[in-house]
Amino acid sequence: MELSQEQVDRKRKKWISVLLLLLLGALLFFTLFSNTLQSVTLPKVSTKQAESGGVSYKLESSGVLQPVNQVELSNPAGWRVRQVLVKKGQAVKKGQKLVLYDSSSAERELEDEIAQLKKQSIALENVQDQFKLSVVNGDESAVREARRDLETRNIDILVQQRKIDELRDQLNRQKELTAPFNGIVMKLNAVEGLAATGQPDLVVSNLDLGYGLNIIADGKLLDRFSLAVKQSIDMKIAAEGEQPARSLKGIIVEISDASSQTDESSNGGSGAGVVRQKQLRIHVADTDLKGGEQVTVKLERVSSGKGWLVPNEAIHREGESRFILKVEQQRGALGNVFVARKVPIETSEETEQETMISKDRLYEGEMIILESSEPLQDGNRIRLE
Amino acid sequence: MLVIRTIQKVLLTALMGAFGLLLLFPIIITSTNSLMTEQELKINYGVIGKLTEVTSSGADTFVNLKLLPDKVTLKQYSELLVHSPQYLLLFWNSVGLVVPIIIGQTVVAALAAYAFAKLNFRGRDSLFMVYLLTMLMPFQVTLVPNYIIADKLGLLHSTGAVILPGVFAAFGVFMLRQFMLHIPYAYIEAAKMDGAGHLRIFLTLILPMVKSGLAALVILLFVDYWNMVEQPLIFINDPFKQPLSVFLSRLSGEWDKVFAASMLYMAPMVLLFLYAETYFIEGIQLSGIKG
Numbered sequence: 001m002e003l004s005q006e007q008v009d010r011k012r013k014k015w016i017s018v019l020l021l022l023l024l025g026a027l028l029f030f031t032l033f034s035n036t037l038q039s040v041t042l043p044k045v046s047t048k049q050a051e052s053g054g055v056s057y058k059l060e061s062s063g064v065l066q067p068v069n070q071v072e073l074s075n076p077a078g079w080r081v082r083q084v085l086v087k088k089g090q091a092v093k094k095g096q097k098l099v100l101y102d103s104s105s106a107e108r109e110l111e112d113e114i115a116q117l118k119k120q121s122i123a124l125e126n127v128q129d130q131f132k133l134s135v136v137n138g139d140e141s142a143v144r145e146a147r148r149d150l151e152t153r154n155i156d157i158l159v160q161q162r163k164i165d166e167l168r169d170q171l172n173r174q175k176e177l178t179a180p181f182n183g184i185v186m187k188l189n190a191v192e193g194l195a196a197t198g199q200p201d202l203v204v205s206n207l208d209l210g211y212g213l214n215i216i217a218d219g220k221l222l223d224r225f226s227l228a229v230k231q232s233i234d235m236k237i238a239a240e241g242e243q244p245a246r247s248l249k250g251i252i253v254e255i256s257d258a259s260s261q262t263d264e265s266s267n268g269g270s271g272a273g274v275v276r277q278k279q280l281r282i283h284v285a286d287t288d289l290k291g292g293e294q295v296t297v298k299l300e301r302v303s304s305g306k307g308w309l310v311p312n313e314a315i316h317r318e319g320e321s322r323f324i325l326k327v328e329q330q331r332g333a334l335g336n337v338f339v340a341r342k343v344p345i346e347t348s349e350e351t352e353q354e355t356m357i358s359k360d361r362l363y364e365g366e367m368i369i370l371e372s373s374e375p376l377q378d379g380n381r382i383r384l385e
Numbered sequence: 386m387l388v389i390r391t392i393q394k395v396l397l398t399a400l401m402g403a404f405g406l407l408l409l410f411p412i413i414i415t416s417t418n419s420l421m422t423e424q425e426l427k428i429n430y431g432v433i434g435k436l437t438e439v440t441s442s443g444a445d446t447f448v449n450l451k452l453l454p455d456k457v458t459l460k461q462y463s464e465l466l467v468h469s470p471q472y473l474l475l476f477w478n479s480v481g482l483v484v485p486i487i488i489g490q491t492v493v494a495a496l497a498a499y500a501f502a503k504l505n506f507r508g509r510d511s512l513f514m515v516y517l518l519t520m521l522m523p524f525q526v527t528l529v530p531n532y533i534i535a536d537k538l539g540l541l542h543s544t545g546a547v548i549l550p551g552v553f554a555a556f557g558v559f560m561l562r563q564f565m566l567h568i569p570y571a572y573i574e575a576a577k578m579d580g581a582g583h584l585r586i587f588l589t590l591i592l593p594m595v596k597s598g599l600a601a602l603v604i605l606l607f608v609d610y611w612n613m614v615e616q617p618l619i620f621i622n623d624p625f626k627q628p629l630s631v632f633l634s635r636l637s638g639e640w641d642k643v644f645a646a647s648m649l650y651m652a653p654m655v656l657l658f659l660y661a662e663t664y665f666i667e668g669i670q671l672s673g674i675k676g
Contacts, residue, residue, distance in 0.1 A: 013660055020656040027649070030466040031473040038467055331625075 043374035047367040067205030103175035210285035219276035250282040342378040419644035461645035479628035486551035494557025502565035520555035546620035564598035601668025
C-alpha cells in the first residue's frame with residue numbers, strides 16, 4: 001500500500017517535471033523565435049531616403065509655330081492656271097513669280113485692239129488725204145468737215161491707244177502672281193489647268209514678321225517662373241525628317257488668363273478641382289523657320305528655399321492636415337525594431353512629383369515610407385523591404 | 386453526540402471551503418480572464434486607474450469582476466508569446482535573478498546553519514541573534530544601506546545588486562538551523578569517532594537529513610524572490626534587465642496581455658510547488674515555521 005503511494009507520488013512528480021520542462025521549453029522557443037515569427041506578420045514597407053534640396057519646377061509644353069502674318073493671294077482675273085512655279089513650304093523672295101496664268105484670250109483681245117488701232121490709223125490717213133484735197137479745192141465747208149472728222153479720228157485713236165495700254169498693263173499684271181514680301185508658301189490651292197477654285201490660290205506667310213507660339217499652362221505653375229513680357233525664352237524644335245533638333249530663342253509677347261478648366265483627374269480633389277490656366281504668347285523671329293514646326297518649351301527653376309524632398313506618393317492626408325510616415329529605429333527587448341512614425345508636415349512648395357517639407361521635420365538619412373502592404377498607423381512595427 | 390459532531394464537521398468543511406475559495410479566487414479570475422478578449426477586459430476593468438475621473442463624472446465606479454469569458458480566445462497568449470517578446474525576455478531576467486539567489490542562499494545558509502546548530506564557538510548565540518535581527522527588520526530598512534553598499538561595490542544597476550543581498554539573507558540560515566537542531570548530536574559524535582571531518586559530516590550526514598528542509602527553503606525562496614518588485618525596481622534601472630514581476634506591476638493598461646502574462650508568470654511557481662509539495666509540508670512542519 002505504502003509502496004504504491006510512493007509510486008503514485010513519483011509518477012505525479014514525473015508528470016509535473018515534464019510539464020515544467022515543456023513550459024520552459026515553450027517559453028525559450030518563443031523568446032528565441034518570436035521576433036522571427038512576428039516579423040513575418042509585420043506589414044512590409046518600401047522606403048526611400050529623403051533628399052535635401054529645393055523643389056525644381058518643370059514646365060514642359062509644346063505647340064506648333066504659326067506665322068504672325070500671312071496673306072491670301074487669289075487669282076486676280078479668274079484665268080486658268082498655266083503654271084505653278086512654287087511648291088508648298090517653299091521660301092519665296094519678294095517679287096518672285098509664284099503662279100502663271102493663261103492669258104491667251106486677253107492677249108488675243110489685245111491684238112484685236114491693236115488691229116483696231118491700225119485700222120483707225122489707216123482711216124485717219126484717209127481723212128487726212130480728204131482734208132488736203134478739200135484745202136486744195138478751196139471748199140470751205142468740206143475743209144471744216146474734214147477737220148472735224150480728223151479731230152474725232154484722232155481722239156478715237158487716243159482712246160484706242162489708252163485701251164491697248166490698259167489691256168497690256170492688265171495682261172502684265174494678271175498673267176502671274178508674285179510674292180508681296182519675303183515669305184513662305186503656306187498653302188497652295190492653285191492647280192495647273194484649272195481656273196479659280198473659290199479658294200485663294202496661294203497663302204504666303206510673312207517671314208519678316210516672324211512666328212508665334214501659344215502655350216496654355218497651369219497658372220499656378222507658370223507663376224512660379226516669374227515670367228515677364230519681353231523676356232526671352234529658350235525653345236527646342238523637334239527633329240523632323242532630315243532637320244536635326246535645334247534650339248531657338250523666343251520672346252514673350254503676352255501673358256494672359258485663359259479660361260479655367262476643371263481638372264477632374266486631380267487626385268485627392270482638395271483644390272476644388274479648378275485649375276487656373278494661363279496663356280503664354282511667344283514670338284519667334286528666325287529666318288530658317290518655315291512655320292508649322294513642333295516646338296517644345298522647357299522651363300525649369302529650383303525653388304529658393306531648401307528642405308527635404310518627399311515623393312508625393314509618400315504623403316498621406318488626414319482631413320485637412322497632411323503627414324508622412326518615417327522609419328524609426330527603436331530599441332526592443334530582442335534587438336532593434338523598426339517602427340512607423342507619423343510626421344505632420346505643412347508643404348511649402350510642391351510639384352507633381354515631389355513636395356518640399358521644412359528641414360526640421362526629418363534628420364539626415366532618415367527613411368520615408370513610400371508604400372506599405374497594410375495601412376499603417378503611428379507606432380506600428382514594420383518590416384523593411 | 387454523533388449528530389452534533391457531524392454538524393460540526395459539515396460546518397467546518399463549509400467554512401474551510403469558503404475560505405479556500407476566497408484564497409483561490411484571484412487565481413481563478415486570472416486564469417479565466419486570460420481567455421477573454423481585449424475588448425471584454427476593457428469593458429470590465431477599464432475603470433481601473435481612473436477611478437477619480439469616473440467618480441467626478443458620476444459614472445459607475447465599480448469594477449465589474451467577471452468570471453467567465455463571453456468568448457474564449459487564446460489571443461492574449463499569442464499576443465504575449467509572438468507579438469511582445471519583451472515579456473519573454475523579462476521572464477528570463479526573472480529566472481536569471483532567482484536561480485543564482487536560490488542556489489547561493491541555499492549553499493550559504495546550509496553551511497552557516499550547520500555552524501550555528503552544531504558547532505560550539507564563543508559568541509555563537511549572540512551572533513545568531515544579530516543575524517536574526519536582520520531578518521526581523523523589514524526590507525525597507527535595509528534598502529538604503531544595501532543601496533550604498535551596492536554603489537560602493539560598483540554593482541548598482543546590475544543584477545549583482547539584487548543577487549548579492551539575496552544570497553546572504555538570514556532567512557535560510559534561520560530555517561535550516563531550526564532543522565538541524567532536531568538532529569541529535571549522537572549522529573555527529575558517531576561520525577567523528579569514525580574519523581569524519583566537519584565537511585564530510587555536513588555533506589554525507591546532515592544534508593540528506595535536512596533534504597525536506599532544503600526543498601521547503603527552495604520553494605519559499607522561489608516564491609519570495611520570484612515576486613520581488615522593490616529591489617530590482619530600485620537597483621536595476623534598465624527596463625530590459627528588470628524581471629517580469631516589475632513589469633507586471635505596471636502592466637495595468639495593456640489589457641491585451643495582462644492576464645496571460647500573469648498566468649505565465651504564475652506557472653513555474655505552481656509547478657515547482659506541486660513538484661515539491663510533500664517536502665514543503667514536511668519541512669514547514671518540522672521547522673515550525675509557517676510560510
